[in-house]
Amino acid sequence: MDVIGKSIPRIEAEDKVTGRAKYTADFSSPGMLHAKLLTSPHAHARIVKIDTTEAKKAPGVRAIVTGQDIPIRVGPHIQGRPLLAIEKVRHHGEPVALVVADSEYQAKAACKMIKVEYEAIPMVLSAADALKVNPSLVHPNLASYSKDNKVHPEINTNVANRTKIRKGSMEDGWKQSEIIVESSFFFPQSDHAAMETRCATAEIFPNGVVEILTASQAPYDVKKLIHDHFFVPLEKVHVKVPLVGGGFGGKAAVQLELLAYIASRAVNGKKVKLANSREEDFMTSPTHIGLDAKVKMGATKTGQIMAAEITFYFIGGAYSDEGVDISKAAALNCTGPYKIDNVWCDSLCLFTNHTYATSFRGYAHIELTFPIERTIDLMAQKLQMDPIDFRLKNVIRPGDTTPSCAELTQSNIGDVFQCLNRAKALIHWEEGQKTVVENERIKVKGVSCFWKTSTSSTNASSGAVITFNKDGSINLSCGVVEIGQGTKTTLAQILAQRFKMDMGKIHVMMDVNTEVNPEHWKTVASSSTYMVGNAVLRAAEDAIQQICRLASSVLLCNPEDIDVAEGKAYLKSNPKKSLYLKDLVHGYQYQNGNAIGGQVIGRGSFIMRHLTHIDPSTGKGIPGPSWTVGAQAVEVIFDPKTYTYELKKAVSVIDLGKVLNLMGATGQVMGGMSMGLGFATREGFTYNGEGQVLDTQFRTYKMMRYGEQPEYVVEFIETPQIDGPYGARGVGEHGTIGIAPALANALSLAVEVPLNKLPLTPETIWQTKRGESNDSL
Amino acid sequence: MIPYNFDYEKPSSFSEAISIYEKWEVDGKNPIYYCGGTEIITMARMDQIQTKGVIDIKGMPECLDFGWEKDQLVIGAAIPLAKLEEEKAFPLLSRVCNRIADHTSRCKITIGGNITGKINYREAVLPLLVADATCVIASKTGMKQIPIHDVFDGKVQIQPPEFLLQVRVERKMTTLPYLSEKRTKIDRIGYPVVSLAAIHAEDGIRIAFSGLCTDPFRSLSVEEELNNRSQSLESKVQSAIEKISVPILDDHHASSAYRKFILSNLLVDIIKEFDEVSE
Amino acid sequence: MNRQIHLNINGEEKSVYIRNADTLLTALREQLGLTGAKPGCENGDCGACTVIIEGMPQKSCIMLAVEGIGKQITTIEGLNNTPIQQAFLEKWAFQCGYCTSGFIMNCHALMEKHPDAEDVVVENWLQSNICRCTSYQEIKEAIHSVLSKNS
Structure with a gap:
């Protein structure tokens, strides 16, 4: 009956191979x-x-x-984003007007007929533009x-957020450093x-209930924002999410839901659908953040890293959304x-005049890992050390602290040393x-931790x-x-493991409906298994206690004498003395008709x-319950x-x-690596x-x-996280994180030249080799 | 989703098509001929094409012809690229078609649509240029055959209501040694940074390019340099590139310097390979 | 503006009200409730809307519904327990499932036409679809398991 660790097929699998699985856009009604959006052709204009x-x-x-019909501004940390542009547009693709029509093509046709007069404003299209003296201000x-x-945020600048890490003494660090490397990344x-x-x-x-159907990773945020911005009582906002066709952080941002609400409100509450075209999904809805970075690192001649000075300039786009928090997470780690x-x-x-950025698979870690792991390789090269030996010498271990001075234990950091060796x-x-x-091509390997x-x-x-x-x-x-x-x-x-029950006896409600499902923060950060897994274990515990209590009255013993397995509650001392769960979970009925107990409902x-x-x-603080660590390696043949080059x-x-x-875990990691390779x-x-995309x-x-x-190869090390369900850590994002630096290394x-910019297309490599690189900072 | 409406007809003869065209033109419908339609649909949804009348030419037998007529290979305008890729009647054309868009799209994209389209690349025209193909054009007076070099000047110059019915290629052109290469920004599926098709005819190398400049082209003066036996390989290639009279594209797919780099590599390879064949 | 046409879909004659400008994808999804074919780009670039027409894969977003008249159209809903669907299940060849119908339709057409296809042919065909979740290795295992079974 052991199901933990088994490759149990996903429970919605049959629906997905038969075309019957339903996603948000698949639902329509007579x-x-x-609704359709008219979007801005300009990057920055009044x-x-x-x-x-x-x-x-x-x-x-x-x-x-x-925009003037909805004078509100939204945003998870800084509320600076109008739903439809007010006074000015800040990026190509920004929504300017919304048309509601009987059919999508009519809405789109009408969008073209809206006449908008713009007046150009100087654009901020790079970190350098954003930071120059007397810059054009996005906000x-x-x-x-x-x-x-x-x-x-720093007023009268384009700095949406600044996070500082001040750990140890830089003076000491540089004093102890015999070798220093310094480089820029983009x-x-x-x-x-x-x-x-x-x-x-x-x-x-008519009763005030607002029903939203959406492809979202954050249905409870949608509910909260409809309440916050439109003053709909929380209990009247019902957000439903069917299966979602991929998120990767992009669907944790709330955007179309609020526009759809506005659209429905404009037509007396009728049901309105707003669907992005691919073009809109790229330039109107939030993107993956860009980065300019500088790293200076010092080490002893024997290869001990003594100091690091790191500057990240995140290209957050027109609105702060999660970009500000991503920049913080990058600092903390x-x-x-x-x-x-x-x-x-x-x-x-x-702030720049690009599409605004939001959470992306790896949330700050894919971003910070590229400059750091490139620098590590540059340092190893300068030290003439093997890059893996150099890493092994410096990897973090239990007892060490993070840049934000969080203390690490075996449970919350695991074993990066072993990962790298493997x-x-x-x-x-x-x-x-x-x-x-063959053919004078070069086979090379690179690694990254x-x-x-x-966060x-x-x-x-x-x-x-x-x-x-x-x-x-x-x-x-x-x-x-x-x-x-x-x-x-x-x-x-x-759940099956805790009840020692067959998987087939567990039904999981697949869609989310905030009206009935207990709240989960949001489906992000590879944290659902940890968070909800723990809640599920507690719900199971709660139900089992109720079952044992009821069974103990029937079996005339103490609740502690009873255990639950294989659809039965039984006496531990004599498992043959047992009751079927089906005879307990809706109340137990004695032969004379008397009933006790009642429905068992487990809460966790x-x-x-x-x-x-x-x-x-100083940046001191604890950003998360644990760190999932790993090591990645890439082998390519370069011509x-x-x-x-060939991967x-x-x-x-x-x-x-x-x-x-x-x-399941292997697939998550392989898919993550594929996405990492795409990014790289x-x-x-x-x-x-x-400034047009x-x-x-x-x-x-x-x-x-x-x-x-x-060829993808995935293996796992198992250093239990003591407070994780069955010792597990999350693993949704991690395959993505270190691939780009491993490839660039x-x-x-x-x-034979440092490649510090992504993506690594043949042309960019050729240009770097020719010395044509133009650092934007 | 196409944000406007249009009338649609699928005539069974080219004369019917032409009369529909003329009528719709008078009616102000701005009619267009529709073959594979992939480009029309994708441009219409982005509002880059406006029409109130679509004339589908896949219903007329001439457009669906495919096969040998004596010593001529007849290819109807409505033949999908995937079929040309698979049948290999003209191996160079098969090879070039294999690299246009992706396989499923090629089941829909037609040769007529590709070479008369608005997209810059129109790679299917390259083998036709080097093979001195003939275009069969539907006109009010019937079908007329015109050498491709007389209709193709970067773009196919056919004035509606006339339209392309077929292309024809001489058998001897389909049996010559050939090479084609395509380089994209990075992967296999994508617009060409440089795409070329070449045959080795009796008079030497013939070669046509796409992706390099705004329009596809074949240049006799480029070929002359490549066939200049008195020059070394490197200088042949260098002078051939210098003979390209139109600007080499410099856009977000590739810089012109990189295009030249790729091109010179490819030309060197091609000359070497043809030399091996002829030895 | 709207007109009635008849389409043969999954072996059944269906009448559909469409605009001439409607794509086959729109007609399938909005008129017939066959939502297995997905809009991923509506531009012929991603393959999520792939259906089989007269034995060949076609992207239903770059085909007008009127072009489907008189043709045998098969959608994912018309496949029932085929080897490739089973292989996708066994090899974990999908995660979010959004591209899956399109991939399966393309694979199915490939198997029918080239049951012993070599790698280069498989690659040529399957590069027409994009999957964002898996690594493609899983999809490769799925199609290979079916091809080798057949040969």
Whole structure:
């Protein structure tokens, strides 16, 4: 009956291979109206005039809304983003007006008929633009926005947030450093590019109930924001989320839901659907943040890292959204999994005239890992040490502290040393890091370590409720969204394991409905298994206690004398003396008709513990309950003649505490590596001189395709996280994190010049080799 | 989703198509001929094409012809690229088609649509340029055959209501040694940074390019340099590149310097390979 | 503006009200409730809307519904317990499931046409679809398991 660790197929699998699985855009109903957005062609411009006269007369049009009709500003940390542009537009693709019509094509046709007059404003299109003296300001009224106390925007600048890490003494650190390396790094904004574009429908009922159907990772945030901004009582906001076609952090941001609500409100509460086209999903909805970074690192001649000075300039785009928090998370974990006693870091999130950024798989860690792991390789090179030996000498261990001075234990840090050693074996490091193969091509290998913590709200919480059917089978209700990560299957396993019950007897409600499911913070940060898994275990415990209490009255013993397994409650001392769960969970009935007990309903909840706010002057604080660590390696064959390369092999070894579902976890990591390779090799927005995004379709926004994948090798180390369910740590994002630096480390060796910019297209490598690199800072 | 409406007809003869076109033009419908339609749909949804009348030419037998007529390979305008890729009647064309868009799209994209389209690349035209193909054009007076070099000047110059019905290639052109290469920004599926198709005819190398400049082209003066036996390999390639009279593209797919780098590598390879064949 | 046409879908004759400008994808999803074909780009770039027409894979977003008249159209809903669906299950060849219908339709057409396809053919066909969740290794294992069974 052991199901933990087994590769239990995902429970919604059959629906997905038959086309029956339903996603938000698959739901429609007769009479439903459609909304479409008119978006800005400019990156930064004042709106002089909007004329909707002609558009209002267009066939099928029922309402048109512009920014002045909704004078509110939203945002998770700084409330600076209007739902529809007010006074000015700050990025190409920003929503300017919304048209509601009988059909989508009519709404779109009417959008074209809206006349908008713009007046250009100087643009901020790079970190350098944002930081120059007397810059053009993306938010001149920054001081007037409401904000939470965790962010520190700098008024009259383009700095949306600054986080400082001051650990140890830099003076001592540099004094003890005999070798110093210093370099700059860059990657542009890119995208989540989930295959399902974002979509939401809204309907407002006469009794005031607002019903939202959305492709969201954060349904409870949607509920809260509808309440906060439109004063709808919380109990009247019902948010439903069916299966979601990929999230990767991009669907944790709340955007279309609020616009759909506005659209419905404009047509007297009728149901309205708002679906992004791919182009809108790229340039109107939030993206993956870009980064300019500088790292200076010092070490002794024997290879001990003594000091690191790190500056991150995050290219946050037009609005702060989660960018400000990502920049904070990057600071708190800025060194990667290495013991460095003297650390100085300033991490800035900058306002620019790009699409605004939000959470992306790896939340600050994919970003910080690229500059750090490149620097580690540059240092090893300068020390003439093997890059793996150098890492092994410096990896963080229990007893060390993080840059934010959080204390590490075996339970919360795991074993990065072992991960790296195993990765070294799996990539066959002993063959040599660089060899010449057929046709004068060069086979090279690169490695990277990584860590990742959740950066959760300090009071993030989850709940789980279990009820029973009359045959003794179990229903699980929780607020986790199924975005492809398979958490609901894992939760069912956790429940089955606790009840020592067959998986087939566990039913998990697949959709989320905030009206009935207990709240879960949001489905992000690879934390659902940890948080909801713990809540589920507690719900199971609660139900089992109720069952044992009831069974003890029937079996005439104490509740402690009873255990539950295989659909029965039995006497531990004599398992043959047992009762079927089905005869207990809806109350026990004696032969004479008397009944006792009643329905068993298991309740479980979980709240983050011991997390703290961050000291604004030193960065001290505890950002997450644990760090998942790992090591990755990439092998490529580079052709020095054409500057092309072939991905041969990619390895990940991750300490996830305890494997709950082997194929599930392996698939998460392999998919993450694939996304990491996409990010490293080809993804990234380019812009024209007007700040317009050029890559708004998959024709030029390149994605990994079938056949380009290397051989993937994934292994796990299991150092239990004591407070994780069955010792498990989360593992959704981690495969993505260290791939880009591992590849850049390998290719830098092949080309014999440092490759510190992403994506690594043949042309950028060729240009770097020719010395054409133009650092933006 | 296409944000406007249009009329749609699928005539069964080209004369019917032409009369529909003329009528719709008078009616102000701004009619367009529709073959594979992939480009029209993708441009229409982005509002880059406006029309109130779509004339689908896949219903007329001439457009669906595919096969040998004496010593001529006849390819109807409505033949999908995937079919040309698979049938290999003209191996160079098969190879070039294999690299246009992706396989499923090629089941829909037609040769007529590709070479007369608005997209810059129109790679299917490259083998036709080097093979001196003939275009069969539907006109009010019937079908007329015109050498491709007389209709193709960067773009296919056919004035509606006339339209392309077929292309024809001489058998001897389909049996010559050939090479084609395509380089993209990074992967296999994508717009060409440089795409070229070449054959080795009796008079030497013939070569046509796409992705390099705004429009596809074949240049006799480039070929002359490549076939200049008195020059070394490197200087042949260098002078050939210098003979390209239109600006080499410099855009977000690739810089012009990088395009030249790729091009010179490819030309060297091609000359070497052809030399091996002819030895 | 709207007109009635008849389409043969999954072996059944269906009447559908469409605009001439409607794509087949729109007709399938909005008129027939066949939502297995997904809009991922509506531009012919991602393959999530792939259906099979006369034995060949077609992206239903770059085909007008009127072009489907008189053709045999098969959607994912028309497949029942085929080897490739089973293989996708066994090899964990999907996560979020959004691209899955399109991938399966393309694979199914490939198997029917080239039951013993070599790697280069498989690659040529399957590069037409994008999957963002998996690593493609899983999909490769799925299609290979089916091809080798057949040969």
